[in-house]
Amino acid sequence: MIQTNEINKWYISLFDEFERNLNGGTKSPVHQLRKKAINDFSQLSFPTNKDEEWRFTNISPLLKYKFNPALNAPFIEKEEVDRFRFNGMKCSLMVFVNGFFSEELSEIESIKDKLTIKSISTAIKENNPQIQKHFNKYADSSTQIFTALSTAYIIDGAFIHVPEGIIIEEPIHILFLSSSKDDKILSHPRNLIIAEKNSQVLIIEHYAGLDNSIYFTNAVTEISVGENAVVHHTKIQEESKSSFHIARMETVQERNSCFTSNMISLGGEITRNDFNTRFNGTGGESELNGLFLIDDQQLFDAHTLIDHASPHCNSHELYRGILDGKSRGVFNGKIIVRKDAQKTNAFQENNNIILSNEALVNTKPQLEIFADDVKCSHGATVGQLDNEALFYLKSRGIGEEKSRDILIHAFASDVVRRIKIDKIKDHIENILTEKFNN
Amino acid sequence: MLLEIKDLHASIEGKEILKGINLSVNEGEIHAIMGPNGSGKSTLAQVLAGREEYIVTKGEVFFKGKNLLTLAPEDRAREGIFLAFQYPVEIPGVSNTNMLKTAVNEIRKYRGEEEYDAMEFLQMIKSKMKLVELEQALLSRAVNEGYSGGEKKRNEIFQMAVLEPKLAILDETDSGLDIDALRIVANGVNMLKSPDNATILVTHYQRLLNYIVPDFVHVLYKGRIVKSGGKELALELEEKGYDFIKDDSGVLV
Ligand SMILES: Nc1ncnc2c1ncn2[C@@H]1O[C@H](COP(=O)(O)OP(=O)(O)OP(=O)(O)O)[C@@H](O)[C@H]1O
Numbered sequence: 001m002i003q004t005n006e007i008n009k010w011y012i013s014l015f016d017e018f019e020r021n022l023n024g025g026t027k028s029p030v031h032q033l034r035k036k037a038i039n040d041f042s043q044l045s046f047p048t049n050k051d052e053e054w055r056f057t058n059i060s061p062l063l064k065y066k067f068n069p070a071l072n073a074p075f076i077e078k079e080e081v082d083r084f085r086f087n088g089m090k091c092s093l094m095v096f097v098n099g100f101f102s103e104e105l106s107e108i109e110s111i112k113d114k115l116t117i118k119s120i121s122t123a124i125k126e127n128n129p130q131i132q133k134h135f136n137k138y139a140d141s142s143t144q145i146f147t148a149l150s151t152a153y154i155i156d157g158a159f160i161h162v163p164e165g166i167i168i169e170e171p172i173h174i175l176f177l178s179s180s181k182d183d184k185i186l187s188h189p190r191n192l193i194i195a196e197k198n199s200q201v202l203i204i205e206h207y208a209g210l211d212n213s214i215y216f217t218n219a220v221t222e223i224s225v226g227e228n229a230v231v232h233h234t235k236i237q238e239e240s241k242s243s244f245h246i247a248r249m250e251t252v253q254e255r256n257s258c259f260t261s262n263m264i265s266l267g268g269e270i271t272r273n274d275f276n277t278r279f280n281g282t283g284g285e286s287e288l289n290g291l292f293l294i295d296d297q298q299l300f301d302a303h304t305l306i307d308h309a310s311p312h313c314n315s316h317e318l319y320r321g322i323l324d325g326k327s328r329g330v331f332n333g334k335i336i337v338r339k340d341a342q343k344t345n346a347f348q349e350n351n352n353i354i355l356s357n358e359a360l361v362n363t364k365p366q367l368e369i370f371a372d373d374v375k376c377s378h379g380a381t382v383g384q385l386d387n388e389a390l391f392y393l394k395s396r397g398i399g400e401e402k403s404r405d406i407l408i409h410a411f412a413s414d415v416v417r418r419i420k421i422d423k424i425k426d427h428i429e430n431i432l433t434e435k436f437n438n
Numbered sequence: 439m440l441l442e443i444k445d446l447h448a449s450i451e452g453k454e455i456l457k458g459i460n461l462s463v464n465e466g467e468i469h470a471i472m473g474p475n476g477s478g479k480s481t482l483a484q485v486l487a488g489r490e491e492y493i494v495t496k497g498e499v500f501f502k503g504k505n506l507l508t509l510a511p512e513d514r515a516r517e518g519i520f521l522a523f524q525y526p527v528e529i530p531g532v533s534n535t536n537m538l539k540t541a542v543n544e545i546r547k548y549r550g551e552e553e554y555d556a557m558e559f560l561q562m563i564k565s566k567m568k569l570v571e572l573e574q575a576l577l578s579r580a581v582n583e584g585y586s587g588g589e590k591k592r593n594e595i596f597q598m599a600v601l602e603p604k605l606a607i608l609d610e611t612d613s614g615l616d617i618d619a620l621r622i623v624a625n626g627v628n629m630l631k632s633p634d635n636a637t638i639l640v641t642h643y644q645r646l647l648n649y650i651v652p653d654f655v656h657v658l659y660k661g662r663i664v665k666s667g668g669k670e671l672a673l674e675l676e677e678k679g680y681d682f683i684k685d686d687s688g689v690l691v
């Protein structure tokens with residue numbers, strides 16, 4: 001058994017070699033952040049069940065392995081990418097393999113004249129001023145150990161900057177493919193999305209496993225939604241069941257901005273998502289929706305935080321879980337309404353369906369309200385498939401399995417239908433059908 | 439004989455509800471089952487449809503000569519049994535059309551028939567909709583969700599029309615309907631009646647029987663059929679109430 005502090009040391013020991021491989025990369029201002037982050041990392045320890053925020057999520061299986069940083073991307077055929085594209089949808093595509101941007105597999109030429117879209121490693125090398133302004137400003141490397149690890153080892157990810165007043169109608173599909181074989185690869189995708197005033201963009205952050213190997217994805221995404229800007233974000237996770245996925249998404253919203261997040265996940269061995277959004281100005285709208293489907297021994301944890309730091313903002317949150325086998329689910333939805341955030345509207349709901357006798361879910365809404373003129377509601381349910389509905393369907397001649405499938409789809413559809421684009425919905429419907437017809 | 443029930447006993451949560459039902463239904467017949475609240479009418483209907491919560495403790499049921507009690511609920515439906523629920527279930531997120539299309543095709547598959555494509559299916563249900571004067575809008579809505587009481591009952595008859603059962607069991611489909619809705623429901627039932635199929639009407643009110651004329655009327659009381667007769671029995675019940683039944687079979691009171 002490897003000791004936890006041995007794993008800390010392992011990740012610290014990799015830094016020297018990582019630095020040597022950066023070539024000229026050590027001269028950029030970001031490298032100072034890297035050095036600070038590895039220092040922060042060495043001061044922090046991995047969370048245990050004693051930490052309130054990790055009470056139900058035991059990450060010791062993740063700390064069993066000494067993951068190796070990916071050194072380069074393995075060769076991938078275009079057909080392998082096509083499996084994860086949305087059939088017939090016109091979009092820009094950025095493909096990353098084991099964390100590295102692949103120019104050949106990507107298709108971003110046609111929108112380059114409207115916005116800046118490139119790998120973040122290029123943006124860092126070029127000393128892009130937006131990096132200075134936004135990078136590592138929303139995710140916190142000094143207190144969050146996995147974010148520290150991400151910042152220390154940042155190599156690549158998506159960098160998207162939508163200038164003021166620009167509407168990007170075609171979705172941008174960012175596809176992170178992982179293939180580990182026997183190497184137990186670790187990658188740290190790091191994304192920065194900036195939508196300036198009055199702009200609009202739709203992003204799909206998509207994580208997919210090419211095989212059933214063991215690998216570790218430690219992802220951090222920072223999103224800045226400018227005044228009156230609109231960002232629709234969809235995250236899809238269809239990874240190896242043996243994979244580990246720790247992700248943080250930090251969003252800041254300026255006044256009158258609109259942000260929607262839809263998260264659809266089939267989990268891995270352990271998945272932890274921290275999605276935080278903060279209203280920096282009045283009149284903001286935020287929607288956080290999530291659906292996770294897990295079975296066997298999978299563990300899925302969704303932690304969300306909506307920080308109503310300004311008045312007159314609306315948030316709407318719906319998370320649903322479908323659990324089978326001996327899987328474990330965690331939902332922790334925190335809403336803070338700060339003292340000055342009058343006229344806040346916050347709605348939160350979490351519903352879970354347990355399909356087996358041994359699956360378990362821990363759900364915890366956390367409302368911290370310091371303003372008095374607000375409307376907040378929350379609710380959580382954990383239940384089984386509705387037996388009356390099941391019998392009704394069967395009494396119409398529909399078989400047991402198909403009836404269950406129909407009810408599960410219906411439960412999921414309240415989340416899926418919030419996704420704006422039909423082709424993505426179709427992709428997700430297919431994932432659902434495939435999952436439940438096995 | 440289409441349906442033969444012999445000495446059927448059934449319990450729920452350890453409580454015996456059906457205490458020896460005997461009933462035979464032939465093709466082409468309409469049977470009405472009446473009886474006071476809580477006498478076991480819905481229990482009988484649900485047991486025939488295959489509701490697992492009810493445990494059959496004794497007796498036999500044959501449908502088209504087959505042992506019905508060993509069949510799963512979906513196979514009973516595929517063999518031709520249809521239950522119109524006393525309280526139709528709301529199923530959020532599942533559209534009426536999708537449910538019916540799946541049901542029709544699962545039944546066709548079971549019978550070795552070609553599945554309908556979208557066009558054929560739509561054509562088929564259009565004609566059935568007219569039969570119960572169902573609005574188009576109700577089709578795309580979630581099953582029974584937010585329907586009025588009358589809409590729910592008409593939707594049950596609509597489903598029956600689509601599925602064309604051999605044996606339809608209508609559990610108080612007439613309850614709570616205004617006279618117009620009642621006529622629509624009755625009309626639907628009469629139009630679907632044929633020499634090959636049969637209907638069991640569970641009802642409290644002889645009013646329905648003005649529109650659908652039964653061949654037999656049975657009184658179910660405390661889990662047993664205590665009296666059977668022709669359509670005039672319903673009139674007698676309406677006039678005298680159930681007390682005269684109790685006198686008739688004093689031991690049961
Ligand atoms: N799930 C249940 N658990 C326990 N008892 C039940 C259950 N369902 C029904 N019963 C009991 O079984 C008896 C018969 O109920 P049933 O619904 O069959 O009567 P009914 O004749 O259809 O009545 P009504 O005319 O009111 O519809 C009643 O005493 C009822 O309380």
Ligand SMILES: [Mg+2]
Pocket residue numbers: 479480481524609610
């Ligand atoms: Mg009843």
